[in-house]
Amino acid sequence: MFDVDNAPEAQSTREHRHTRYHGELMAAIHKVIGTETEYGIAVRGQADFNPVLASSMVVNSYAGMRAKIQWSHEEESPGRDARGFGPEGGIMPDIDGGLVNVVLGNGARFYVDHAHPEYSSPEAYDPLEATLYDKAGELIVSRAAREAEPLLEDGKSLLLHKNNSDGKGNSYGSHENFLLARQLPFSDLVDYFTTFLVTRQIFTGSGKLGSENGRPAVDYQITQRADFFEEEVGLETTLKRPIINTRDEPHGDPAKYRRLHVIIGDANLNEVQNLIKLGSAGLILMAIEEAALPDNLRLARPVESTWQVSHDVDLKKPLELAEGGSATALELQFRYLEWAQKYAESTDLPVAYNQVLDEWEQVLVDLELDPLSTADRLDWTAKRHLLLEYQERDGLAWDAPKLKLLALQFHDVNPEKGLYYRLAAAGRVRHLFTPEQVEAAVVNPPERTRAYFRGNAVRKYGPSLVAANWDSLVFDTGEETLKRVPMMEPLRGTKELVSGLLDSSHDAASLLEALGDE
Amino acid sequence: MSDREQKRERKRSTDEQEVVDEVADPEAGQEVTERIDDLLDEIDSVLEENAEEFVKNYVQKGGE
Numbered sequence: 001m002f003d004v005d006n007a008p009e010a011q012s013t014r015e016h017r018h019t020r021y022h023g024e025l026m027a028a029i030h031k032v033i034g035t036e037t038e039y040g041i042a043v044r045g046q047a048d049f050n051p052v053l054a055s056s057m058v059v060n061s062y063a064g065m066r067a068k069i070q071w072s073h074e075e076e077s078p079g080r081d082a083r084g085f086g087p088e089g090g091i092m093p094d095i096d097g098g099l100v101n102v103v104l105g106n107g108a109r110f111y112v113d114h115a116h117p118e119y120s121s122p123e124a125y126d127p128l129e130a131t132l133y134d135k136a137g138e139l140i141v142s143r144a145a146r147e148a149e150p151l152l153e154d155g156k157s158l159l160l161h162k163n164n165s166d167g168k169g170n171s172y173g174s175h176e177n178f179l180l181a182r183q184l185p186f187s188d189l190v191d192y193f194t195t196f197l198v199t200r201q202i203f204t205g206s207g208k209l210g211s212e213n214g215r216p217a218v219d220y221q222i223t224q225r226a227d228f229f230e231e232e233v234g235l236e237t238t239l240k241r242p243i244i245n246t247r248d249e250p251h252g253d254p255a256k257y258r259r260l261h262v263i264i265g266d267a268n269l270n271e272v273q274n275l276i277k278l279g280s281a282g283l284i285l286m287a288i289e290e291a292a293l294p295d296n297l298r299l300a301r302p303v304e305s306t307w308q309v310s311h312d313v314d315l316k317k318p319l320e321l322a323e324g325g326s327a328t329a330l331e332l333q334f335r336y337l338e339w340a341q342k343y344a345e346s347t348d349l350p351v352a353y354n355q356v357l358d359e360w361e362q363v364l365v366d367l368e369l370d371p372l373s374t375a376d377r378l379d380w381t382a383k384r385h386l387l388l389e390y391q392e393r394d395g396l397a398w399d400a401p402k403l404k405l406l407a408l409q410f411h412d413v414n415p416e417k418g419l420y421y422r423l424a425a426a427g428r429v430r431h432l433f434t435p436e437q438v439e440a441a442v443v444n445p446p447e448r449t450r451a452y453f454r455g456n457a458v459r460k461y462g463p464s465l466v467a468a469n470w471d472s473l474v475f476d477t478g479e480e481t482l483k484r485v486p487m488m489e490p491l492r493g494t495k496e497l498v499s500g501l502l503d504s505s506h507d508a509a510s511l512l513e514a515l516g517d518e
Numbered sequence: 519m520s521d522r523e524q525k526r527e528r529k530r531s532t533d534e535q536e537v538v539d540e541v542a543d544p545e546a547g548q549e550v551t552e553r554i555d556d557l558l559d560e561i562d563s564v565l566e567e568n569a570e571e572f573v574k575n576y577v578q579k580g581g582e
Contacts, residue, residue, distance in 0.1 A: 038581040044566070047575040115579035167573070172581030237582040263582070365529045386561075389554055405569035406561075408576060417564050426557050 028286035028347070029257075032123050032179040032449055032490040033130040033278055037267045038116040038172040039141050039413070040161035043152065051115035054148075054158065056100045058117045061148035062140065065105030065443060067462040072469045103468045105443055105459045106136060107451030110144075116172050117141060117160070122451030123470075123490050127279035128352035129446055131271055132433055136441035138162060138269070142413040162267045163411035164224035167404065169212050171228045173237060174267035176278060179490055180258040182250070184289050189260070190233050190244050192288045195297040196281070196336055197243055197264050199319075199329035201226060201309045203363050204277045206266035207380035209387075209398065209407045211311070218311045219398035220387070222380045224266045226310030232302050237263055243302055251470035253488040260285065264306070269411070269420040271432040272377040276363055279356030283340040283349075292343045297332055298322035313384065315367060333364055376430045382423060383410050453493030456502050457511075464508035477509040485515060 041058070043049035060068075101111040107122030119137035124130035145158040152158065165171045180189075205222035213227040221227075234242035243264050250257040262281065268274045287293050299305045300320040308317060309329045318326035327335075337360055344353055359377075366373045375385040387403055390396055396403050412418035423429050433441075445455025450471075457465060457473055466482060467474035475483045487493050505511035566572045 040576075040578050042576055042578075047577075051579055114581040116581045118581075166576055166578040168577055170578045170580045172578060175582075238580055361526065362529055365526060369530065389558060393555070393558055401570035401573055402565075404573040405566060408573060409564075409566060417566075419561060419564075422557070422561055422564065426553075426560075428557075 026181060026183060026289060028289040029179060029181045030125075030491060031127075031282040031286060032125070033127055033282060034121045034123050034177045035130060035134045035137075035274075035278070036118060036120040036173065036175040036177070037134070037137060037162060038113055038118045038164075038174070040163050040166065040172065040411070041116060042159040042161075044157045044159055046153075046156055052099075052112065055112040055115060055117045057148040057151050058141070058144045058158065058160070059100045059102060059110055059112055061151065062102065062104075062110060062144035063147050064140065064143070065459055065462070066102040066110070067458045067465045067468075068100070068102050069465055070467040071101040071109070071111065072467040072472065072474065103454065103458050103465070104140070105445070105455050106133065106441060107445035107449075107455035107458075108133065108137065108140070109468075109470075110140065114172070117144070122445050122455060123449040124446050124451075125448035126350040126352040127275055127282055127356055128432065129448075130278050131274040132437065132441045133446065134268075134274055135271060135433060135438050138413050139438060139442050142415065145414070160413045161408065161411040162269055162413050163206065163408070164266050165208060165212060165228075167208070167210065167212065167408070171212075171225060171241075173263060174225075174265055175237075176262040176265055176281065178260045178262065178282060178285050179252070180260050180285060181289055182254070182256050182258055184258070186246070186258075188288060188291075191296045191298070192293050193284065194232065194243055194302050195299050195332060196284050197262070198299060198302055198306050198309060199332045199336075200277070200280065201264075201306070202315055202329050202333065202367055203273065203360075203374075203378055204265050204268070205310065205378070205380035206268055206411070207383040207407070209404055215307050216311065220313060220384055221310045222313060223310040225264060226306050229264060229303060229306050237261075243306060252490050257490075266379070267411075268379050269418075270377055270379050270382065270429055272359055272363075272430050273379060275352075275356060275432060276359050276377075279353060280336070280340065280360050283344065283353060283356065284336060286347075286349075287339060287343040290343070290347075292346070293339055295335075297327075297335065313371065315371060330364060330368055337361055337364060376428060379410075379420070382420070382429060383407060386410070386419065386423065447495035448491070450487045450490055450493030452495050453487060453498050453502075456498075460502060460505075461508040461511060475508045475512060477507075477512055479509075483508075483512045485512070 041051055041054050043054055099112040104110055109120040111118055119141055121133040121137060124133055141160050145160045149157055164174055201223050206224050208221050208224045211218050211227055215227045228241050229243055230240045231242040233244045233246060235246050245261045245263045247261045250259050300322045305319045315330050318328050320326050341357055344357060363374055363377060371381050372385050375382040387406060390406060410419040415421045445451045464475045464477060466476045471487050473485045477483055501514055505514050
């Protein structure tokens with residue numbers, strides 16, 4: 001077995017970094033974080049509903065502060081490959097032209113992606129803030145669904161689920177985004193991040209009954225998504241999904257940044273879980289940038305291991321390592337935790353990472369002791385715990401329709417009907433935020449990223465805003481030409497930097513004039 | 519043992535202590551069972567009707 005206590009110590013010496021980057025020293029860059037969630041959608045009492053139309057109704061009906069805009073694709077190129085051998089040019093057609101797009105006052109994008117409403121959170125300064133804005137998205141989606149109901153025929157109502165699979169072989173995404181240094185060789189990311197992503201499933205899963213996509217039959221598994229992953233590295237997100245996604249759309253200065261698009265994760269309802277998921281990934285990515293991980297812990301078969309980890313609810317089965325020997329996902333996670341703790345001691349990090357390290361450690365310790373003891377923090381164990389209680393009371397088999405309904409309704413974002421919220425109301429899950437904090441995040445943008453400028457532009461100059469992208473806004477100030485404001489630096493456009501400008505600009509024309517003078 | 523390992527040991531032993539306490543008190547055990555029954559009854563009252571049909575009809579288009 002892999003010996004967790006005697007593995008190589010983390011090296012963060014200059015010499016070690018010299019070896020990795022051929023003499024080029026590099027500091028980790030601040031991890032700006034955002035989440036994207038595609039929500040499952042259904043119309044109660046109408047199996048043959050049109051999901052694109054229903055999703056459009058939801059997005060269109062949101063009554064909160066928003067600007068309906070064109071989403072501009074001129075800087076976006078989902079076909080561009082981070083490995084450097086993607087399609088030339090990478091300009092995509094304006095595929096969202098006919099669909100609904102809004103930018104919200106909190107800086108988020110809310111739109112129709114394929115056949116789902118998608119909430120893309122504003123750029124957050126740290127994992128705690130990213131968790132808060134992901135939670136705000138649930139409220140926004142659930143309110144938009146309620147506001148859309150008058151558009152439906154009598155007796156029909158909308159159901160929105162924060163989940164990632166319909167249990168019938170269809171999966172939709174929950175993606176995490178992290179700002180990375182462009183100079184980090186992408187091969188380092190593949191080498192050092194893959195095993196972390198495979199093994200973190202023990203605390204990132206939202207739980208699923210059965211298996212899909214031709215995987216071996218199981219009663220219950222940890223994640224919704226593992227069954228759909230088939231490659232180690234690649235560009236796809238909708239078929240042959242890869243553990244490391246190579247989409248190269250930095251949404252910022254491409255000479256300085258990458259945006260790592262992590263597609264192997266479940267949408268989580270639990271706030272603590274989301275914090276651990278986003279924060280541990282942020283820490284490991286910073287440690288990779290600084291060459292502070294002493295070993296890549298390469299798995300012999302990463303894709304098969306992905307399925308195996310998800311299918312092993314007792315967390316006992318060892319994974320085969322490429323260099324020989326084996327270790328469980330839990331043992332490997334303890335190793336990453338230790339390296340992250342050492343890395344954090346060696347550097348100054350936003351204070352939220354202290355909480356991440358504490359929660360990450362406690363959840364691993366508790367998973368080792370008894371996975372179900374984490375039901376207050378992890379969706380997969382909360383759901384499993386609930387299903388086991390039903391089995392005991394009602395004598396239900398794992399394939400009983402009632403259990404399937406419970407497992408699905410766990411994810412309903414209607415606060416009266418969703419079972420996660422019922423568990424929360426019964427005091428069975430932990431929170432990180434007060435309801436007032438979540439309400440504030442529905443309305444106000446983060447203050448320490450460019451989302452501050454975007455969100456306030458919506459709030460203050462919404463009618464003049466005609467197009468937007470993550471890294472630009474386009475205004476119509478009544479002049480002959482539209483005015484584009486680039487925002488290529490995710491950590492500019494903050495409250496500190498632009499609140500004075502926003503306060504003194506009473507309309508979009510004066511804002512643009514003031515910007516032009518700078 | 520390093521500081522970190524000691525801390526982890528503490529985290530482990532606190533958990534075990536709590537588990538033992540719960541098992542040791544039969545009255546608390548009964549209270550827990552009643553609380554669970556109440557919660558399941560409450561959940562039953564909000565569950566969608568006709569589970570089999572509802573789950574069968576829940577089909578999503580792929581996304582991402």
